[in-house]
Amino acid sequence: MEHFWHIVTSVELTTTSAIFRITVSLLLGSVIGIERKRKGQMAGLRTFSLISMGACIAMMLSIYVCQETVGLLRGDPSRIAAQVLSGIGFLGAGTIIQMKGSVRGLTTAAGIWIIATIGMAVGCGLYLIAFVATMLVLVVLTILEQLEHRVNVGNEARTIRLKVRGIVKT
Numbered sequence: 001m002e003h004f005w006h007i008v009t010s011v012e013l014t015t016t017s018a019i020f021r022i023t024v025s026l027l028l029g030s031v032i033g034i035e036r037k038r039k040g041q042m043a044g045l046r047t048f049s050l051i052s053m054g055a056c057i058a059m060m061l062s063i064y065v066c067q068e069t070v071g072l073l074r075g076d077p078s079r080i081a082a083q084v085l086s087g088i089g090f091l092g093a094g095t096i097i098q099m100k101g102s103v104r105g106l107t108t109a110a111g112i113w114i115i116a117t118i119g120m121a122v123g124c125g126l127y128l129i130a131f132v133a134t135m136l137v138l139v140v141l142t143i144l145e146q147l148e149h150r151v152n153v154g155n156e157a158r159t160i161r162l163k164v165r166g167i168v169k170t
Contacts, residue, residue: 009125013063017125025056025122028134032115035141041108043095051091051112052119058084059123081120088116111137 008020029052030045037044062081092109114137121130 009127011125013060013067018060021056021060021122021125022053024127024130025052025119028052028118028122028130029115031134032111032118032137032141035138036108036111039141041095041105043108043112048111048115051088052115052122055084055088055116055119056123059120063124081123084116084120085113088113107141111141 004016007014008017010017026049029049032052033043033045033048036048059081062078065080066078092112095108095112096103096105114133118130118133118137121133
């Protein structure tokens with residue numbers, strides 16, 4: 001077991017550590033995805049799992065390129081990982097729906113963004129950071145939601161519709 005842990009926590013990316021990282025990112029993405037699906041959101045278990053694994057793989061690709069091209073004078077292998085966040089923005093935008101003056105899906109969009117960063121952390125081998133972040137996301141999505149409902153935060157805005165028969169000029 002100690003040998004396995006040494007392999008998966010090593011800075012060097014191996015097949016074993018890569019498989020372990022993908023599996024961990026799948027599990028962490030699933031935890032958040034289950035919570036989102038439980039709330040009735042369209043993006044759920046499969047979506048969050050795939051995003052987390054994809055971000056993890058992109059991060060490992062960045063590491064692999066650096067690892068295999070030591071001494072490379074031109075180029076920036078970290079660009080792969082950097083572009084993950086840009087691409088995730090498009091997915092997040094797709095979850096935001098505007099209906100009759102209200103916007104829905106912002107929390108899911110933010111969840112998609114953070115699960116990508118959690119997947120990237122796993123891809124770097126930052127397992128504890130990824131685990132703690134996942135737990136904090138669950139706190140935000142569950143406990144802070146209950147607190148929000150209790151204190152009626154966000155319920156101050158109301159839509160008022162006025163119908164006017166004519167315009168009075170002065």
